[in-house]
Amino acid sequence: MTAPAAHTFSFASSLAATSSTHLNLRVARPLLRRNFSLPFLTSLPRQNFSHPSSSHHHYHHQPQHNRRDHHQYYRPHYSPYEQPAATSLNFVNDYRDLSSLQRRTVTMAANAADSQLSALLQLGSIQEYPNCYPDINPQDIFRAHITSILHPITGVDKTIIYNALQWTASLDKGDMILAIPALRVKGKPTELGEKCGPTSPLVEKPVINGTFMPFFFKPGPLTQATIPTTKKLGREFGANKNNGLKDRSDPSKGKKRMLVEFSSPNIAKPFHAGHLRSTIIGGFLSNLYTAAGWDVVRINYLGDWGKQYGILAVGFERYGNEEALAKDPINHLFEIYVKVNKEIAEEKEEAEKLQKDGKTAEAQRMIENGTDEKARRYFKLMVDGDEKALALWKRFRELSINRYKETYNRLNIQFDEYSGESQVSEDAMNAAAKEMLEKSIAEESEGALIVDFTKHVPGKPGKSLEKPIVRRKDGTALYLTRDISELLNRDQKYHFDQMIYVIASQQDLHVKQFFKIVELMGHKEIAAKVQHINFGLVLGMSTRKGTVKFLDDILRDVGDYMHEVMKKNQDKYQQVENPDAVADILGISAVMCQDMSGKRINNYHFDMAAMTSFEGDTGPYLQYAHARLCSITRKAGLSEEDVAAADLSLLTETHAVNLVRVLSQWPDVVQNTLRTLEPTTVLTYLFKMTHVLSSSYEVLRIVGQEPELMKARMALYDTARIVLSNGMRLLGLTPVDRM
Numbered sequence: 001m002t003a004p005a006a007h008t009f010s011f012a013s014s015l016a017a018t019s020s021t022h023l024n025l026r027v028a029r030p031l032l033r034r035n036f037s038l039p040f041l042t043s044l045p046r047q048n049f050s051h052p053s054s055s056h057h058h059y060h061h062q063p064q065h066n067r068r069d070h071h072q073y074y075r076p077h078y079s080p081y082e083q084p085a086a087t088s089l090n091f092v093n094d095y096r097d098l099s100s101l102q103r104r105t106v107t108m109a110a111n112a113a114d115s116q117l118s119a120l121l122q123l124g125s126i127q128e129y130p131n132c133y134p135d136i137n138p139q140d141i142f143r144a145h146i147t148s149i150l151h152p153i154t155g156v157d158k159t160i161i162y163n164a165l166q167w168t169a170s171l172d173k174g175d176m177i178l179a180i181p182a183l184r185v186k187g188k189p190t191e192l193g194e195k196c197g198p199t200s201p202l203v204e205k206p207v208i209n210g211t212f213m214p215f216f217f218k219p220g221p222l223t224q225a226t227i228p229t230t231k232k233l234g235r236e237f238g239a240n241k242n243n244g245l246k247d248r249s250d251p252s253k254g255k256k257r258m259l260v261e262f263s264s265p266n267i268a269k270p271f272h273a274g275h276l277r278s279t280i281i282g283g284f285l286s287n288l289y290t291a292a293g294w295d296v297v298r299i300n301y302l303g304d305w306g307k308q309y310g311i312l313a314v315g316f317e318r319y320g321n322e323e324a325l326a327k328d329p330i331n332h333l334f335e336i337y338v339k340v341n342k343e344i345a346e347e348k349e350e351a352e353k354l355q356k357d358g359k360t361a362e363a364q365r366m367i368e369n370g371t372d373e374k375a376r377r378y379f380k381l382m383v384d385g386d387e388k389a390l391a392l393w394k395r396f397r398e399l400s401i402n403r404y405k406e407t408y409n410r411l412n413i414q415f416d417e418y419s420g421e422s423q424v425s426e427d428a429m430n431a432a433a434k435e436m437l438e439k440s441i442a443e444e445s446e447g448a449l450i451v452d453f454t455k456h457v458p459g460k461p462g463k464s465l466e467k468p469i470v471r472r473k474d475g476t477a478l479y480l481t482r483d484i485s486e487l488l489n490r491d492q493k494y495h496f497d498q499m500i501y502v503i504a505s506q507q508d509l510h511v512k513q514f515f516k517i518v519e520l521m522g523h524k525e526i527a528a529k530v531q532h533i534n535f536g537l538v539l540g541m542s543t544r545k546g547t548v549k550f551l552d553d554i555l556r557d558v559g560d561y562m563h564e565v566m567k568k569n570q571d572k573y574q575q576v577e578n579p580d581a582v583a584d585i586l587g588i589s590a591v592m593c594q595d596m597s598g599k600r601i602n603n604y605h606f607d608m609a610a611m612t613s614f615e616g617d618t619g620p621y622l623q624y625a626h627a628r629l630c631s632i633t634r635k636a637g638l639s640e641e642d643v644a645a646a647d648l649s650l651l652t653e654t655h656a657v658n659l660v661r662v663l664s665q666w667p668d669v670v671q672n673t674l675r676t677l678e679p680t681t682v683l684t685y686l687f688k689m690t691h692v693l694s695s696s697y698e699v700l701r702i703v704g705q706e707p708e709l710m711k712a713r714m715a716l717y718d719t720a721r722i723v724l725s726n727g728m729r730l731l732g733l734t735p736v737d738r739m
């Protein structure tokens with residue numbers, strides 16, 4: 001078989017159907033000789049077609065067939081009177097995509113009574129619609145269809161119409177809405193509305209609302225488009241791996257690479273709320289880009305370098321305990337760190353007292369032999385590469401990472417790289433400093449090297465960037481220097497397309513400074529690839545056991561609390577296989593959902609009572625909704641085949657229809673989230689969906705219904721469970737089956 005060259009032909013003349021409920025499909029031979037798969041012909045529900053019997057239509061129903069042999073089974077003929085009139089569509093290559101769009105619409109229309117199939121077939125080439133993926137996004141079918149209605153009426157470019165079709169804030173506003181001014185057409189909105197005839201098989205005739213044209217989808221086709229797709233795609237429903245392709249028309253060119261730097265705690269120091277938020281948001285963004293088909297690299301940039309590690313080492317010599325270190329490195333190191341810092345503060349106070357009393361020499365001696373000075377010297381050894389000094393530090397680092405990994409696992413997060421400030425090479429930093437000096441970006445000031453932004457960025461913005469130091473008087477580098485160097489290094493190492501830094505908004509200035517410096521150094525293309533994702537504070541983060549220090553403490557405390565809640569319902573509690581693990585998951589869900597409820601930039605109150613409640617939009621509520629769907633599935637006890645064979649046209653109640661409408665939005669919600677990069681976009685949707693869901697249970701019962709109705713409703717609840725589970729996983733939650 002020859003590869004399809006640039007071949008132009010008319011789709012409509014190859015696959016066409018007459019309108020009305022009786023459909024005749026004709027498939028032209030030339031089409032079938034090409035690499036063109038038409039499995040849909042056999043997958044269509046047969047009762048919806050008049051059986052091909054005339055001599056013109058040799059349609060042998062063969063469930064299994066090889067693509068090459070299509071022509072043996074479909075032997076249609078052309079006959080002049082069957083040539084459809086207005087739907088000649090030119091397209092090149094991409095038959096398969098086109099076929100998918102057509103296939104879906106044909107299938108849907110075949111299932112919908114009163115279908116006007118010829119209208120559907122006017123969709124044309126899928127390439128005329130930007131990012132149209134009818135096989136994985138049910139809404140895209142409708143978006144393309146509405147576009148095909150409005151295009152001939154308005155004469156406006158299909159791309160413009162397609163992009164102007166927005167989702168609605170709530171179901172009463174329609175399923176999709178068009179802001180008419182976006183089309184820039186003359187005439188009254190109402191006139192435009194009039195021109196949209198009432199004949200569409202997929203959408204109701206729009207009723208103009210001011211300058212908006214809302215579209216309500218016909219329930220039958222929407223259900224047909226949504227439920228089978230969701231069930232077929234399962235875990236992948238909502239994902240669109242095309243987003244991350246370097247070239248959407250040529251997947252062989254590979255994926256784009258996204259670096260996400262997040263969490264980044266400081267060894268031996270508390271894992272504070274800022275790190276918690278960075279972890280949650282960064283984990284979510286990594287999942288989001290993975291779902292979008294990017295090659296995601298997760299980086300943890302540890303605070304693991306600086307004089308404080310000299311302090312820690314000196315402290316370990318005094319108070320270290322190998323057993324305690326092995327058992328709980330993070331807490332042990334923190335205890336030591338606190339103790340030594342206290343000593344340092346005391347010594348400093350004493351020295352100041354001596355100084356005040358005029359005992360200068362004694363004060364001097366005190367400082368020279370003091371702990372702080374010892375720590376400084378120790379860190380100097382580390383910088384100079386002293387192996388003994390480094391060995392101890394390395395152990396601290398490794399033990400801490402191992403401990404962190406356990407916690408990250410509980411949050412479903414795995415890092416690809418544990419980098420850190422220690423990993424930034426001195427040579428690279430010196431080179432960067434030299435470059436900054438040569439390019440007159442940095443200048444000497446009292447022995448140190450500073451960047452005076454007022455000289456490089458005019459006006460207020462320059463002033464607001466201040467005058468940071470990039471190298472100390474004693475030649476040592478700083479946090480800022482390391483970030484500059486590390487960014488240049490990552491560009492070399494990863495050749496990334498984009499990078500996200502998930503860092504608290506308290507460091508906004510720091511991030512702006514190093515982004516700008518890199519740009520001023522002439523690396524405009526690097527500066528253009530990086531993005532700071534910031535977030536606000538967590539206020540009042542303390543648990544019943546006092547102010548929290550480490551993430552583990554928070555998670556343990558909330559988990560314990562959830563365990564107590566679970567025990568209150570002994571009946572259910574007895575059925576939970578591993579209550580400790582479930583309580584842990586519920587606690588984590590509580591913490592995470594509270595964190596992701598608002599916009600990232602907002603501060604929020606850490607509120608144990610609120611986050612663990614089952615009333616209101618909480619993590620436990622979402623988990624409950626999921627567990628309930630699982631319970632319904634268990635109780636219904638239907639087989640996969642039963643549910644797959646469900647007659648979806650039985651889903652006619654308003655509750656069922658509204659649930660389908662919300663569920664069909666999920667892939668669009670994911671697309672929108674790629675724009676907002678806000679976890680709340682997903683969470684808000686999941687709460688909206690679960691509210692519609694929980695109001696349906698009373699009306700849409702399964703147990704005790706007619707078998708056919710049971711199957712149809714089960715298919716609907718299955719779809720809801722898939723969407724809920726996918727949404728929860730995207731956020732980083734682990735959906736539970738029982739609780």
Ligand SMILES: NC(=[NH2+])NCCC[C@H](N)C(=O)O
Pocket residue numbers: 261264265266301302303483501503
């Ligand atoms: N590239 C960065 N600066 N990332 C953020 C690091 C956060 C730092 N370890 C802190 O705790 O404040």
